[in-house]
Amino acid sequence: MSQTKTLKVRLTLFFILVGGMLAMVAVVTDHWAVLSPHLEQHNVTCEAAHFGLWRICTTRVAVQDRKDKSCEHITLSGEKNCSYFRHFNPGESSEIFEFTTQKEYSISAAAIAxxxxxxxxxGSICALLSFGNKRDYLLRPASMFYAFAGLxxxxxxxxxxxxxxxxIDSEDTVWxxxxxxxxxACAxxxxxxxxxxxxxxxxxxxxxxxxNPWESCMDAEPEH
Incomplete structure (x- = not known):
């Protein structure tokens, strides 16, 4: 493999490494979506929530003198009450979470991730093995594994x-x-x-x- 192509491969692997790290962060964190209820009056407590693939966290925030009747953009600071989804931790009594997260959707998203x-x-194992002598062919299956991971x-x-x-569309939730x-965004x-x-x-x-048109792949000069 030529030096130019080697440089391109290493640069591509660097971006893939960044993508893999972002994927790991997305899977293990629980800030995929932030939910907030509709506020009927001022000076009330807003119960906002954020969740990921494995658990949901709720936070109670005091709301005062807000013109709009939502707590959508309130920072989720303060004491949080986090609970793993019931289908991942059957011992926890979180029936509302079991329904509102749509069990089949949550399990599917986590399994695919x-x-x-x-x-x-x-793909990373194949990429590491490709750095050995005359093992550049392993980059091809590695590239397919990375593409499948993205899909x-x-x-x-x-x-x-x-x-x-x-x-959000369910009538059994306050959000x-x-x-x-x-x-x-990381995902x-x-x-x-x-x-x-x-x-x-x-x-x-x-x-x-x-x-050249008359030259076959076998006749082409090998790369150094």
């Missing part, structure tokens, strides 16, 4: 988005306002870096194409 991390790990991540993001939508937080950024990085890595790892 775990598959994404698995693809990242396998799994964007599917998990869409499943989570549908879960939030159903939660009517929502916005997506930094964990959600979206990780998808872009992993998917595009995988495609570019596959492109850079392919053998040099023949320069």
């Amino acid at each position: 775990i598959f994404s991390l698995g693809f990242i790990i396998v 799994c991540l964007v599917v998990s993001v869409e499943v989570m988005r549908q879960s939030v939508k159903r939660m 009517i306002e929502h916005y997506y937080s930094w964990s959600f 979206c950024a990780a998808f872009i870096l992993l998917f595009l990085g995988g495609l570019f890595l596959l492109l850079f790892s392919l053998p040099r194409m023949p320069q």
